Amino acid sequence: MSRMSRRTWLGMAGAAAGAGLVGLPQLQRESRAAALTPRDLIRQRNLPNVVLTTHEGEQVRFYDDLVKDRFVTINMVYTSCKTTCPLTTANLVRVQKMLGDRVGRDLSMYSITLDPEHDTPEVLNSYVKTFGVGSGWKFLTGKPEDIELLRRRLGFAWANQEMDRNKDFHTGNLRYGNEPLMLWGAVPGMAEPEWVSECILFADWPQNREKDRERIAQLKSRKASRAESGANPTAPIAQGHGHH
Amino acid sequence: MRLLKYRLTKRQRDVLKNRQELIKAGISRRDLLKLGLMTSAGVLVDGLSVSKAFGQVAASRGTTTTVPRSTSQSCGTRGSSLCVISPPIQPFLDLLPTPRDGTWRVQTPTALSPAPTAAPNTAAGEGRTIAHQAFTQFPPQKFYAVTQKAGALSITSDPTIAPQNLWGFAIGTPEQNNPINVPGPLYVERYNVPILVRNYNRLPPEGQNGGFGKPSVTTHLHNGHTPSESDGNPCNYFEIGQFYDQHYPNVLAGINSTHPGTGDIQESMSTLWYHDHRVDFTSQNTYKGLAGMYLLFNDFDTGDELTGFHLPSFPQYDIPMVFNDKVIDPGTGQIFFDLFNLDGVLGDRYLVNGKVQPVLHVSPRRYRFRWLNTGPSRFHQFFLTDLTNLSANNTFWQISTDGNLTDKPYQVSSARVAVAERVDVIVDFTGKAGKTFYIENRLVQNDGQGPSGGLFAAGQGNLLLKIVVDGPVVNDNSQNPANITAFYGFPSTTATPRVTRNFTFQNRGDWRINDKIFACDDIRFRVQRNSVEIWNWQNEGSSWHHPVHMHFEEFQTLSINGQAPATSPLVQKGRKDVARLESRDNQRLFFRFRDFLGRYPLHCHNVVHEDHAMMLHLEIVDSGADTNTRP
Numbered sequence: 001m002s003r004m005s006r007r008t009w010l011g012m013a014g015a016a017a018g019a020g021l022v023g024l025p026q027l028q029r030e031s032r033a034a035a036l037t038p039r040d041l042i043r044q045r046n047l048p049n050v051v052l053t054t055h056e057g058e059q060v061r062f063y064d065d066l067v068k069d070r071f072v073t074i075n076m077v078y079t080s081c082k083t084t085c086p087l088t089t090a091n092l093v094r095v096q097k098m099l100g101d102r103v104g105r106d107l108s109m110y111s112i113t114l115d116p117e118h119d120t121p122e123v124l125n126s127y128v129k130t131f132g133v134g135s136g137w138k139f140l141t142g143k144p145e146d147i148e149l150l151r152r153r154l155g156f157a158w159a160n161q162e163m164d165r166n167k168d169f170h171t172g173n174l175r176y177g178n179e180p181l182m183l184w185g186a187v188p189g190m191a192e193p194e195w196v197s198e199c200i201l202f203a204d205w206p207q208n209r210e211k212d213r214e215r216i217a218q219l220k221s222r223k224a225s226r227a228e229s230g231a232n233p234t235a236p237i238a239q240g241h242g243h244h
Numbered sequence: 245m246r247l248l249k250y251r252l253t254k255r256q257r258d259v260l261k262n263r264q265e266l267i268k269a270g271i272s273r274r275d276l277l278k279l280g281l282m283t284s285a286g287v288l289v290d291g292l293s294v295s296k297a298f299g300q301v302a303a304s305r306g307t308t309t310t311v312p313r314s315t316s317q318s319c320g321t322r323g324s325s326l327c328v329i330s331p332p333i334q335p336f337l338d339l340l341p342t343p344r345d346g347t348w349r350v351q352t353p354t355a356l357s358p359a360p361t362a363a364p365n366t367a368a369g370e371g372r373t374i375a376h377q378a379f380t381q382f383p384p385q386k387f388y389a390v391t392q393k394a395g396a397l398s399i400t401s402d403p404t405i406a407p408q409n410l411w412g413f414a415i416g417t418p419e420q421n422n423p424i425n426v427p428g429p430l431y432v433e434r435y436n437v438p439i440l441v442r443n444y445n446r447l448p449p450e451g452q453n454g455g456f457g458k459p460s461v462t463t464h465l466h467n468g469h470t471p472s473e474s475d476g477n478p479c480n481y482f483e484i485g486q487f488y489d490q491h492y493p494n495v496l497a498g499i500n501s502t503h504p505g506t507g508d509i510q511e512s513m514s515t516l517w518y519h520d521h522r523v524d525f526t527s528q529n530t531y532k533g534l535a536g537m538y539l540l541f542n543d544f545d546t547g548d549e550l551t552g553f554h555l556p557s558f559p560q561y562d563i564p565m566v567f568n569d570k571v572i573d574p575g576t577g578q579i580f581f582d583l584f585n586l587d588g589v590l591g592d593r594y595l596v597n598g599k600v601q602p603v604l605h606v607s608p609r610r611y612r613f614r615w616l617n618t619g620p621s622r623f624h625q626f627f628l629t630d631l632t633n634l635s636a637n638n639t640f641w642q643i644s645t646d647g648n649l650t651d652k653p654y655q656v657s658s659a660r661v662a663v664a665e666r667v668d669v670i671v672d673f674t675g676k677a678g679k680t681f682y683i684e685n686r687l688v689q690n691d692g693q694g695p696s697g698g699l700f701a702a703g704q705g706n707l708l709l710k711i712v713v714d715g716p717v718v719n720d721n722s723q724n725p726a727n728i729t730a731f732y733g734f735p736s737t738t739a740t741p742r743v744t745r746n747f748t749f750q751n752r753g754d755w756r757i758n759d760k761i762f763a764c765d766d767i768r769f770r771v772q773r774n775s776v777e778i779w780n781w782q783n784e785g786s787s788w789h790h791p792v793h794m795h796f797e798e799f800q801t802l803s804i805n806g807q808a809p810a811t812s813p814l815v816q817k818g819r820k821d822v823a824r825l826e827s828r829d830n831q832r833l834f835f836r837f838r839d840f841l842g843r844y845p846l847h848c849h850n851v852v853h854e855d856h857a858m859m860l861h862l863e864i865v866d867s868g869a870d871t872n873t874r875p
Contacts, residue, residue, distance in 0.1 A: 038455030041575045045326050046584050084753060155584030159691040160787040163751070172753030173586065173856065181450045183458060184583045185524045188754035188761045188857050195763035202458065202524055206450045209483070220765065 039182055043068075046153045047179070050146035052112070055124035055139040062150065066138070067179050072108045073200055075174040075189055076156045077139075078115035079127045084171045088189035089131045091196070092174065096134050098197045098219055104136020107200070112150060114167045116141045155186075178203040194219045328580050330572040330593045335601035336710045337401040342604070343430050343559040348597055350559075351415060351429040353386045360384065360440050360489045371445075371482025372489060374473035377840060381500075382493035384440035388431075389417045391444040392461055392534060394452075395424035400600040406577045409454050410533035411447055418446045426598045427566045427618075428518065428536025432558070435494055435512070435542040444487045455573075456528045456581040459484050464521035465538060466664060467513055467647035467798065467821045469497050472842025475795055478523035478859070479764035479843075494540065497797070500839040501774040510735045511819075513647035513798075514545050515564070515614045515666045523764060527589065527620045527851035531581050535618045537564050544732065545649065553731060554723035555612055555643070556670065561722065562612040563604070565683075567661070567708060569594050569622050586755075587788070588621030588692020588852045594685070594708045601708060607715030608677040610722045612643075612670050619663030620851045623695050623789065623824075625687035627658045627702065628671065628711075630679060634702040638681065641725035644668035645818035648798060651734055653725035654815050660687065662791035662824045664849035670725050676713045683709040692852060694789025694826065734819060737800050737834040742775040743871040749792060749825060749848060750784045755858035757846070758874055762857040767843065769875035770865045777835045778802070783825035790825040790853065795844040796864075799823070799833035806830075822849055837864050 036044070049063040060066055075092070077085040089111070096103050103109055113119035119127075124139040133139070141147075151157055156170040163169045176199060177184040187199040197219060201212040341347035358365060362379040364372040391414045396407040412424030433439060447459035460483050464476030473480070474490040482488045496507025520526060520534035539558070541547045547558035556562050569591030573580035582589045596602055617624050628638035641653040646666050659667040673679075686705035690696045699705075750756045760768065771777060779799070783790055798821045801809045809816035823831045847859035860875070 036575045038573075038576055038578070041573065042455060042583065045328070153584065155582075155586055157586075158751075158787075159587045159693050163787070169751075169753040175584070178450070182453055182455050183450060184456075185458075186586070186856055187524065188756075190754070191761040191857065192763050192766065195765070198764070199524060202460075 039180065042182060042184075043179075046155075048146075048149055048153055050142060050149060052140040052142040052146070053121050055121055055128050055141075057121045057125075060138075060140075066108065066110060066140075067177075069180055070108050071106060071178045071203060071205065072110060073174055073176045074110045074112065074154060076114050076151060076170050077111050078113050078167060078171075079119050079123055080115065081168065081171060083168055084190065086131075088171060088174075089127075089133070091190055091193055092137075093131055093133060094193040095196045095200070096137055098193055099200065099215075103134065106205075107136070109137035110140055111137070112140045112142075112147065114147065114151070114170055116144050116147045174200075176200040176203045178205070181205070192223075194223050326582055326585075328571055328573060328582070330570075330591075331404065331574050333400050333405055333572070333593055333600050334402040335707065336603050338599040338602045340563075340565070340602040340604040340709060341597040341599060342563050343432070344563060348427070348564075349415060349425050349429045351388050351390070351431050354389050354416060356387045356389060356440075356442050360387070360442065360491075365489075369486050370488060371486035372473065372480070374480075374842075376473060376489075376491045377471045377842070378493050379491055382438040382491075382495060384438045384491060386437060386439040388439060388441045389420075389444065390415060390429065390441060391418045391420075391422075391446050392463075393418070393424060393446040394448050397424065397426055397533075397598065399595060399598060402600070405572065405600075408579055410579070411457060411529065412533045413536060417442075418444050424533070425536070426533035428534070430536065430564065431518075431538040432547075433492075433494055433538065433540050435496060435540060438491070438493045438495070441490045441492065442487055443482075443490055445482055445484050447484055449484060453532075454578060455576075456583055457532045458522060458525040458529065460522055460525070461529060461534065462488070462521050463490065463518055463534070464795070465490070465492060465516060465518045466793070466795075467516040468492060468538075469495060469511070469513075469796065469839070471840040472796075472844060472864075475842075475844060476518070476521050477795075477843060478521045478526065478845055479861075481522045495839075497836070497838050502836075502838065508735060509542075509544075510732045511798075512542055512545065512649070512732055513540055514644060514649060515539060515616070515668055516647050517566075517616050517618070517664075517666070519618065524855050527855050528581055528583070530618060530851060531568075531570070531579070531589075531620050535566070537566060537614070537616060539564065539614075540647075549720075549722040553728065554721065556610050556720075556722040558612075561610065562614070564614040564616070565596050565709070566598070566616050566618055567594070567596055567624060568618045568620075585692060585852060586856055588694075588850045590622055590689065590692055594706055596683075596709050601710070603710045603712060605712050605715050606673050607718045608673050608675060608713055609718060609720035610670055610672045610674065610724075612668060612722075614644075615659070615661055615667045615669065617661040617663055617665060619849070621663060621692040622689055623660065623662045623687055623791075624685040624708075625658050625660045625695075625699065626667075626708075627684045627686050627705070629682045629684040629702055629705075629707070631682065631703055632680075640672070641670040642667060642815045643670055643725065643731070645815060646798065646820040646822055648819035649731040650815060650818045652730050653728050654811050655726075656815060657813065658686070660814050660824070662789070662822065662849070663851065664791055664793055665820075665822045665824065670722075672724075673711075673713045674720065677717070679713050681711045681713070682707040683711070692850070693787050694850075734800055735836070737802065739776040739836075741778040741834075742772055742869075744778040744780070744873060745769070746780045746782070746874050747846070748782045748784050749790045749858065751788060755848070755853050755856045757858060757860050760860070762847075762859040762861075764861070766861060767863045768860040769872045770863050770869045771837045772869035773841060773864050773866050774838050775836075775869070777837065779833045779835060780830060781823055781825060781833065782830045783828055786827040788853070789827065789850070790848040790858070791822050791850060792825055792846070793822045793849045794835070794846045795821075796840070797821075797835055797837055799835050802832040802834050804829060804831050841865060 158164045173186045174189040183203040412426040413428035414422040462481040497511040499507035516538040520529035544552040546552035549557040571580040686700040
């Protein structure tokens with residue numbers, strides 16, 4: 001809570017000048033209202049309530065229907081992407097399996113298209129089928145300006161303008177978060193799937209901590225035994241997009 | 245001085261001219277205050293005109309780029325940066341908290357119950373999972389308790405700014421229920437006096453973080469020659485209700501290897517710090533307050549100006565300073581952290597030792613200042629500025645690079661301090677009675693990526709600390725740095741390396757090292773204990789700068805972009821634990837891994853990059869070391 005106060009400011013030395021300024025007229029600083037909670041501000045700034053369409057053709061509002069009160073993952077993809085997206089999606093399908101019944105029950109996964117003009121619900125639906133994406137994971141499209149707003153607000157964006165124009169540089173990270181707990185983090189979507197799963201669970205409800213620990217231990221021991229038996233590596237390693 | 249009353253200085257004329265421009269443009273004072281372009285005193289920030297205020301290209305004056313300081317935070321135009329700008333805060337209202345004045349608390353020993361054990365005391369609620377490897381060899385002689393919890397602290401006496409809800413370290417156990425300190429309590433330690441810190445996590449539960457921060461912690465002693473299990477590894481985090489015993493042997497490197505029983509005096513360190521290192525949440529937790537400093541003295545750097553190197557005495561004339569930048573959210577009145585930013589996070593308000601732009605009073609004599617930048621992402625370049633004489637070159641002596649003293653003092657006009665870097669300096673105020681100086685950051689940085697290039701003109705940067713030379717005349721028994729010809733010297737770097745390894749720091753849409761992504765359990769390579777390695781660190785990009793930190797062992801910089809490290813205008817030569825990889829920089833570094841075993845991380849210390857996987861794990865081993873040249 002900010003303190004509300006009215007204060008009369010006399011002309012006084014400038015911040016840097018330190019001394020010697022001529023008198024300025026009196027100035028009143030306006031009161032600041034402080035009715036918003038940190039959670040409200042995160043919602044206002046980062047989780048715009050734009051209308052999107054799921055790969056199943058359902059109209060949803062981003063905040064109200066997808067994020068509010070939920071434990072979620074969010075990433076961005078586009079179906080014609082030849083480099084990172086297919087590998088990331090395949091990796092996250094593994095993650096989805098590792099998280100088992102959590103996904104769809106009390107963990108929601110969302111992938112938002114970066115190419116809404118091409119990626120209609122029908123196109124996204126066939127992408128979902130191709131990759132064997134399970135239930136509890138929605139692919140989303142919408143108006144281009146809404147997608148762009150989401151991209152920036154959710155921080156799938158870079159200050160480097162050249163790079164920020166390249167869609168492939170927005171597909172690397174998976175955000176995980178718990179909206180009511182105000183816990184937000186990110187992990188590269190192509191990290192090994194056991195690690196992606198572990199990171200997602202950093203934002204889980206605290207009452208699940210023991211169960212999460214058991215799940216992670218189980219995933220790690222399965223991975224260790226796979227490694228011993230010489231089975232296929234579990235995580236694809238991307239070749240990257242080029243130098244920046 | 246009398247004349248000033250009647251004759252306007254150039255600065256004052258500019259301010260008036262700007263006001264006239266504003267009236268013409270129809271912009272109200274309220275608008276400017278909102279934008280943070282006007283100081284709390286109702287004065288436009290220096291050098292700011294209407295055209296500049298609204299984001300026009302900064303004017304160029306000679307070779308120095310000048311940019312109005314309050315617009316130096318990018319605001320909603322690039323990347324994901326949000327337009328959240330702090331309300332104005334009146335500067336120079338508060339005294340700098342110091343250990344000298346008791347306003348920065350020094351950690352005090354206590355008895356611990358149950359008694360610490362080498363094996364983790366899981367039954368009593370210890371979160372540690374690995375036994376102390378050097379507990380018997382270096383039994384702790386001093387025991388401390390510290391409790392991480394939430395509290396409200398004033399960061400300024402400006403009445404418009406509410407106390408801030410921070411996370412900090414309280415001296416003592418949870419039962420002692422002491423208030424938190426931000427920065428955390430200062431550890432004042434000596435070599436060869438091993439200590440043990442019992443670290444309790446009593447942070448508030450999830451959902452009560454005020455918008456950011458994860459109440460799961462691991463405290464890293466940055467630069468410590470510390471066994472892995474006590475290092476504060478990002479993956480050794482512990483939860484609310486638990487504690488974690490951290491054993492700091494405070495020994496010189498080489499004690500179990502090249503210099504048995506004593507360690508190598510040339511490995512001595514002076515200025516260390518500690519901070520939360522929770523994997524994926526380091527930036528949020530450190531920004532929330534979980535950081536402090538740790539000083540190490542020995543028979544040379546004694547803390548007493550009558551002995552050893554005769555450096556100014558602690559705490560009277562040896563003053564640690566923790567710099568960081570924050571945004572105060574106008575919506576809540578509380579510190580704001582941009583959760584959804586991958587480039588790095590900048591603040592627009594500047595704190596030193598937990599206070600906004602404070603004031604330090606000094607006597608006309610020599611002082612040692614220990615500068616630490618805790619970020620999260622801003623680089624600083626500090627100058628000493630006298631606002632009444634902007635053309636003066638106010639030099640000082642740089643005596644350290646990070647935790648290590650340089651080979652000898654270097655006279656400099658400025659020092660660059662990236663996140664996690666430390667610089668110890670000696671400033672001589674002899675003959676300066678009555679004067680006022682400012683520690684001014686003149687490095688231009690417009691977003692979290694790194695410095696944007698160029699310096700502000702003197703007086704146009706950010707004035708972080710006001711130093712008033714109005715203390716009594718006192719004895720100065722410290723040595724004039726001009727007459728110090730050598731400190732410890734540097735260890736030889738002629739040994740043949742066991743392997744030369746190459747590391748490239750990259751952005752591939754995510755943060756990477758050598759094309760690979762961090763995972764806690766992924767030990768990228770294994771280093772032979774008591775061996776020498778040469779590492780090349782390369783910044784692949786030009787946009788982002790990476791202050792890269794190696795835990796446990798410092799390095800000696802052999803070359804930067806093929807050139808021998810310089811000593812002027814910036815001191816590069818020396819032993820360090822953070823390498824500032826600026827645009828496309830390549831640094832060649834000499835490492836010696838000695839004494840202890842286990843897992844340690846190497847990572848970018850722009851903590852936003854670190855939290856997004858610009859990190860790797862290596863392990864120091866006795867068998868199974870590899871020679872992977874690009875791990």
